[in-house]
Amino acid sequence: MNDQPVLLSVSKLVKHFPIRRGLIIQRQAGAVHAVDDFSIELRRGETLGLVGESGSGKTTAGRTILQYYRPDSGQVLFEGTDLTQTSGEALRHLRRKMQMIFQDPYASLDPRMTVGDIISEPLMAHGLTNRKEAQEKVRELLQLVGLDAGYLQRYPHEFSGGQRQRIGIARAISLQPALVVCDEPISALDVSIQAQVVNLLEDLQDRLNLAYIFIAHDLSMVRHISDRVAVMYLGVIMEMTGRDELYSRPLHPYTQALLSAVPIPDPPLERQRKRIILQGGIPSPVDPPSGCRFRTRCPIAMPICAEVKPEFRQVSAGHHVACHAVP
């Protein structure tokens, strides 16, 4: 277990996106409940996996933590400073220490900038280097992420998806951040390339003591990379605990269904497994179900689930779950 100091402490974070109607006189017709009552804690050097299906709010949660979106309420303590109360130059200064790696390595790099400029841009923006030194730093960073230092003058289109993702990683770590939010960093890559990028992320974590929030829908990869895992559904964390505990003793019916839905590359084992097949799809976050948000698809829903929102509580050491059916 990780006994390093707490780096990030998020409590009761809420982000709703208003839906406006009307062309001239705009009025609010509703809101997308993207993230509700989201609380996590992250230590230095630790990896928290954030899993959920599309529309579960995991990306919005990551972006709201970094203040790319300003939350409606809640607190984000980063090294003791509440980011939600920080703005302007003070926030910009703190941004050095929190970076993001994006899902699509084709869309997240400016096609008209050279690799050297892409990687040195954050350094220049924060006035940490001059043009002369920048080249040397970029060479170092390229080597650190396993790319040839001679690629400096090339453009993104000359690289494959996996190499582009390495460029994105080099840019993210250029400022020596403490926290990196990885938003589905490998889901656009081929299987054999995914392993390369994940190994790189793990090596960098060891060397630079990075804390990761690893957002993904691939539950096997999340198990591999995370220390703790939070399972999200419709904007709410349903269950959060240590990796091995979650995968060997999932308590929430949603986690159970999610885990049973992942095929395992082992034919004899696969034939014995029993699947929990959920009915229907994820409901609209504009008008989420009352009470427990999972109840419309839950195989063991009870009357109380429609009335009372289950409390997100600790049921054993470090194991949190929001479900009425869990004793």
Add this chain to the structure above:
Amino acid sequence: MPALLEVTGLKTQFNMRSGTVYAVNGVSFAVKEGETLGIVGESGSGKSVTMLSVLHLIPSPPGQVTAGQALFNDKDLLQMSSSEIRKVRGSQISMIFQDPMSSLNPVLSIGYQLIEPLRAHLPLSRAEARERAIELLNLVGIPQAHERINDYPHQFSGGMRQRVMIAMALTCNPQVLIADEPSTALDVTIQAQIIDLVKTLRDKLGMAMVWITHDLGIIAELADRVDVMYAGYIVEEAPVDLLYANPQHPYTLGLLGSLPRLDSKEQRRLTSIEGMPPVLHETPQSCPFAPRCRWVIERCHHENPPLMLVEPEHRSACWVNPATGQPRP
């Protein structure tokens, strides 16, 4: 059991302005009645192009099938005229694709799109076809089918759209269903629904299936036999249990090693395959996997290995036995 669809020596190339790309380089496989064949490979390995070539669905030009035979009910599909293949495609052999939104016409109701193939292939009146379309929607688990038949594709969720695609593919009780990554774009709980549905339908209707995917987990769940593709070649072929228990090609080993397992406790480092898959601009004189291979020997650089029998029913295209690291006799 005799083979239902037997492909031999299939070669497909794309003649681009920047040069020729050899996408499929002499692929042979057979699908027996009621059997599910899994084709695994990464993007660019030629797995989709292989099946599209068989059904004349390669855009031509630039695509061109240059060699091979695809016997289906004693007829060579590759020699058929476009009107002949249209009678087979969508009736005896049908196909479902990865992205249901781009395979459905957004401005026509799904009822219209379901009735069209029914009437094209079967002597049905409009009312009978509509009746049959509703039956099919029921079969694939779309609730209130008699109302939803008038809806348009955008009114369905991703999983429901894929169900509509499956209903369409089943219109004429095909003997072979080709599925090209139909569950890849879907969430994992929806993917489980679709796979469960396809399995049930396969057993109920006794179809043979070819399932194309990059996901070795899905193959483990669905397939009877597996072909692993790399750079337009089949590099390993085996019954599903043998392939996972005793993988013989370095690429298959690499793929399995780079997958984290949901059920594994130990925190092992993933064994990644270094480098990238090649794009072939000429027919290779060496093993196309050699630049990424850990077991590479001298012979690999000047002779491309054919598929060779390594144990009963199990073939691998490799000069080396990766279990021992020794060259094969």
